[in-house]
Amino acid sequence: MTDLDDRLLAAHAQNAATDLVDLYQEAAEGASDDAARSFFLTQAYVFALETAHVDAAHLRAALAEMGSEPADQRAPDAT
Secondary structure, eight states: OOHHHHHHHHHHHTTOHHHHHHHHHHHHHTOSSHHHHHHHHHHHHHHHHHHTOTTHHHHHHHHHHHTSSOTTSOOOOOO
């Protein structure tokens, strides 16, 4: 298990949704392929929506750019 895995598990155990946004973005940056990157960005996006995180629109745009989210819909306002 990696340090990132440990931090993700700890954040889940603590229901630290805001931390999970950052950790899943970190996981996406280190992903070995587009499918893994899309998965991690989707997880980050879900937690960003749940917490009205400032990165929600950015995450949605990244997913749309990858073809994992429709590009023609407005991103939710994270404010």
